[in-house]
Amino acid sequence: MARILLGVSGGIAAYKSVELARLANKAGHSVRAIQTPASLNFLGRATLTAVTGAPVLVEEWERDPARGAFPGEPAPEHDPISHLELVRRCDVLCVAPASANTLAKLASGLADNLLSSAALACTAPVVLAPAMNGHMYEHPATRANLALLEQRGALVVAPDSGALASRGEWGIGRLPEPDRILAAVEQRLAYATRSLDGLRVLVTAGGTREPIDAVRFVGNRSSGRMGLALAKEAAARGAEVTTILANVLVPRPDGVRHLDVETAEELGSVASVEFERADVLVMAAAVGDFRPSARESGKIAKLGRDGLSLELEPTTDVLAALAGERRPGQTLVGFAAEHGDGASVRARAKLARKGLDAIVLNDVSLPGIGFESADNEVTIVTRAGELEVPRGSKAEVAAAVMDTVEELRRAPVSAPEVGAR
Ligand SMILES: Cc1cc2nc3c(=O)[nH]c(=O)nc-3n(C[C@H](O)[C@H](O)[C@H](O)COP(=O)(O)O)c2cc1C
The missing domain is CATH 3.40.50.1950 (Flavin prenyltransferase-like)
Incomplete structure (x- = not known):
């Protein structure tokens, strides 16, 4: 004590x-x-x-x-x-x-x-x-x-x-x-106690941007603060931490290796290489689900246009792809930004569908938390149950997520079958 x-x-x-x-x-x-x-x-x-x-x-x-x-x-x-x-x-x-x-x-x-x-x-x-x-x-x-x-x-x-x-x-x-x-x-x-000593932790953070033309993109409002708080927490507990940062402009913690990417595709390919040597993956990045089907090489001119229609195509589901490549002993934690009623049911379905060990559920319909804010309030869903983490700083939430990672690793269960349940 x-x-x-x-x-x-x-x-x-x-x-x-x-x-x-x-x-x-x-x-x-x-x-x-x-x-x-x-x-x-x-x-x-x-x-x-x-x-x-x-x-x-x-x-x-x-x-x-x-x-x-x-x-x-x-x-x-x-x-x-x-x-x-x-x-x-x-x-x-x-x-x-x-x-x-x-x-x-x-x-x-x-x-x-x-x-x-x-x-x-x-x-x-x-x-x-x-x-x-x-x-x-x-x-x-x-x-x-x-x-x-x-x-x-x-x-x-x-x-x-x-x-x-x-x-x-x-x-x-x-x-x-x-x-x-x-x-x-x-x-x-x-x-x-350096409770994560010797573990290699990979954290993705930020929001991907999918180019429309040379200057415009389809993106999201993730700042990367949650992912960086997780990286900092894991490093403070002794882990060797790598982050993959999608368009993160906020200050980065020292003592962590940072890799920058822009699009979902780039994030997927860097993650695939880094995941191989990681013991723990925490996917906190908001990866775009869709991207423009075609990218204009220059800047699309406004002159002479009444409007502009964008055709979008789905991006590869990075987390599901990595879950498919997992080896025994790896722990996978995903994030789900859900909106309103039924968020927890959908998170649980995602946990099973993607074969994850835990999902950190953010109800982004609640004011003052999640994207762009300093605070967060989440539910950590595992196969064993649900843990409500009350509203607090992202550092507090990160500590609760890392506690869960430690618990999952103390009581390892065989890797879940993707799509089971
Ligand atoms: C009735 C009363 C209540 C106070 N409550 C607070 C408080 O809750 N938080 C705070 O920061 N300062 C509060 N203050 C002001 C601090 O007491 C004051 O800034 C003091 O210099 C703090 O000194 P310390 O930081 O050395 O303890 C209060 C002052 C009074 C008279």
Whole structure:
């Protein structure tokens, strides 16, 4: 079980950190807490001291009576510098709630209190659970700080929407329930154990473009963010990751091999070569189902035309083709962007028809998730059942998908017959 360093900053939701610490203890983890001075206005340190069974630190200049030890560990003989010893020993740092102010400090590398100094010295995975007024959360400064922290590897647990602390106020910014934060913490711990070490993971991302002429194309609105989040998650868990990126313009994670393609056909042929050596394939790219039957070599002129009819022909189903080439031991995960009622029935049919191990179902009729957005909400369909992954950042959803991959590989079942069921 893990050593969780819990950072609590100043916000109404500070009281929820107590339940988080209690749940973490119940799950077998040991917890040490650091509170910011401002957080003491919302939560006295006696509460977390009692729940964690260890001293709660606030000031940089105070001595840690436990000398950096976590509950259950003997205190070292020397008297260490408290913020350095706590972060040296922790397996994960979780800041919940993370105030707008603390996020700004972490993003800019300020170290002016015990929590911000500890965060700067921390080499363990970091989980941040922002909680604040909706306008503070939506402010470009907070968004930029969160994006930067995510880019540096922190997992941001997206806040919930609903009633906010100020009377009558409603919107995004509520601290997620503690069980969801603990789940994110436990997923991050997979980094430390490098749970996908030695596996070769192939991820496709983005949306294919099928040329109409030299400048126009038939395409879709996939940004590639979901696929890149999956690639980043797999790499952080120790996998050797290759992505095949169809027209992806968003920043790419380091430590991953990226291959660029444009059309469904290009994606299919690169995937076919790469799939041979992959242990896991995650097809998150939105591959066009149709393409123009003919492509004009120049630019089709507007002059003298009343209209333009396009004839489309189906593209090759890349995922079905790869499923047909699979060898024993390979795990295949597909994505299905479905719309409205019956989405889950159609995803299950696709799982069987294409012979996949899992389908990540995106109901694209829901507002605020899926294509082009930072958040997602999915159902992961496997032959064993369905897992609802509640609305969260794409990084959180990616962690849930990789958990499923790990489960599938722990309990291998023989490759399903394509078309069975
Ligand atoms: C009643 C009250 C409630 C507050 N709630 C929040 C909050 O939920 N989230 C937040 O980011 N800031 C909130 N603030 C502002 C922070 O307490 C303030 O920015 C403080 O400097 C945070 O310090 P810290 O980040 O060091 O904990 C609140 C302030 C008050 C007075």
